[in-house]
Amino acid sequence: MEALRGTPAEVLRRYPSPTSAEFRRIAGEVHGVDPDSVVATNGGDELLRLAITTFVEPGHPIGVASPSYSLYPVLAGIHGSPVVSSPLDEDWRPSADFAKQMNREGVALTFLVNPHAPSGTLLSATEIADIAGALNGVLLVDEAYVDFVDPDLEHDVVPLVREQDNILILRTLSKGYSLAGLRFGYGIANPSLIEPIATKTRDSYSVDAIAERLAAAALKHRDAAAETWSTVRGERGRLAKALERLGLPCVASQSNFLLAAVPDAFAGGAEMVYRRLKEQGILVRFFPQEGLRHRLRITVGTAEQNDRLTAALRSMAPA
């Protein structure tokens, strides 16, 4: 808010930096890469669209592991591209022949969300490197939720982009920095992969002057955001235990949500529980699709919100 209040009117009178130069300099410092390895976008969602426009001929296939982020097939549809969908295994991990399958179908761009949504499962940097190494096309690693990963895991995919020129990492300020309204995301990749996005397909002014300033300030002060990440991790563990005690076991999550299994014996199953919580003003996600219809994705809230949710569920639990 200080950066917002401190923005002089003069900044708005002029066009912003077409390359978001100041933000890229700071992001480069934070991630230990050259600014040429960074591209700033209007939310992470713009990067997804740009990756498609840049690397996929219209009508050619796009790869996803399913289930995952619902926007991928929507963007593929806009591009006239069929979706090659590879089902995750029972541990929410890509199958052993994931890359082979994509190559066989002539996929030039594959999306992988890590930590996975909606399960919260994390693939290690080594697993990402292996998949990218086996792919003929580009691997977009969607790290929308990576800020919530336990720091003890020392998880960092960024160093891979030096050696592997087909890995494009997506970051966003919407989740980890509580700035969804700002619309700011960025990509990290080998400069050879960033260059065609930054110079050919991206609009010169898709990121406005205020967003760039605030995003730079947020990254500079990420220690403040890191306190929130730590609180979320603590609550994530506490909520998972509470849900487990109620008979709603959760997938081990490295994200800011939990995927809880809801047996039909529990108040009539996931959809019923979703509806009854909604009546009480508690919003969780129910996905009426294969593999997910017996589960609920629950965002980790504040301690108070989590307690309210737990109490509401307890009142529905079978005797």
Ligand SMILES: *Cc1c(COP(=O)(O)O)cnc(C)c1O
């Ligand atoms: C939130 C999210 C994004 C990007 O969101 P933006 O608000 O556009 O930055 C990308 N991928 C996944 C899986 C997300 O959940």
